[in-house]
Amino acid sequence: MNFQIIPPPPSLKNYVRHFWMLEDQTDDVSPKTFTAMCNGIPGLIFQEKPEAFAGFEGERLPQLFVFGQATKYGQLHCHGSFRTLGVSFQPTALKSVFGLNANELTHQNTCISQLTKTVLTEQLLNCSSLQQQVNCLSTFLLAQVRRHEGGNKKVEYAVGALQQGANLSRVLHDLNLSGRSLERLFHSYIGIAPSLFTRICRFQTSLAFLRQSKFHSLTDLAHSIGYYDQSHFIRDFKLFSGASPRIYLRKTIERMPGFPEWQS
Incomplete structure (x- = not known):
């Protein structure tokens, strides 16, 4: 392949x-x-x-x-x-x-x-x-x-900040926007709510750590990317990837990042 x-x-x-x-x-x-x-x-x-x-x-x-x-x-x-x-x-x-x-x-x-x-x-x-x-x-x-062409500077700022791990409340403060206002912009320009986009960004960060083995434990990894505990992290990981982190590491062949083939 x-x-x-x-x-x-x-x-x-x-x-x-x-x-x-x-x-x-x-x-x-x-x-x-x-x-x-x-x-x-x-x-x-x-x-x-x-x-x-x-x-x-x-x-x-x-x-x-x-x-x-x-x-x-x-x-x-x-x-x-x-x-x-x-x-x-x-x-x-x-x-x-x-x-x-x-x-x-x-x-x-x-x-x-x-x-x-x-x-x-x-x-x-x-x-x-x-x-x-x-x-x-x-x-x-x-x-x-x-x-x-018709970009929105506030959405672009929010996307960039959230991808870099910024807290959503900090982004709202920086943009002087209410949560409802940013949510309307995100649904129009991104297609999902800012809170869900933030969770997907965290998931993508966790994948990068897992691929490079840059973690001591799943609990440490969860805390380092902003989750309160390991169970919330694993719940999101399963929702966005279809498997737990450990099964992902053991049973996937990922020639194309984000599109793994599953081994039997």
Whole structure:
């Protein structure tokens, strides 16, 4: 299995974290199960073989689709070989790139044709290299940005602070906003409440520590990222990943961060 990350051009860095490609050209047709963990960001996915993956409910996924914030983990099932190209957006991209109220796509996906008239699918299929596909996606996204650009400095500040581990009450104080006002902005620009976004950020921080074995015990890890106790930490970890921290460490193969394959 091959996984690559491609940085965005400077003109897209405020909207795109990175492009990525995941492929498995195996002849093995036995079923595989992957978990899509909560990561606090929306995305776009292009499947060269649209029949390769089944969605969270077993449904067939569109060949080219955009998805919103996840509020819990989901599992995708795959048979045989696949090649998938994706875009990991910045948290506010559904609003600034596509002009959507982000809560319209929370824990959902939609075919790109439902958002805009485009021949992007055909263009991507006709590209002869990964870099050509990334260039094609970049051109499309830049045109979308010019059409819909409308960021919100307060939301951007809050997102950055919470991702760095800031306390939500401190963010509200810094912005001189009420909790209700920030919640309205988050539902529009991010798709979930600030409190849930904070928990997902903590979960992502815990994953980084677990991957690097930078913890003495789960209790110490829980306290270091702002949980009152280990039980609250494990409850959130299961909600966002589908497993306890110890099972995650023992039974996953994580070639693509946040999208592990489960071992039997």
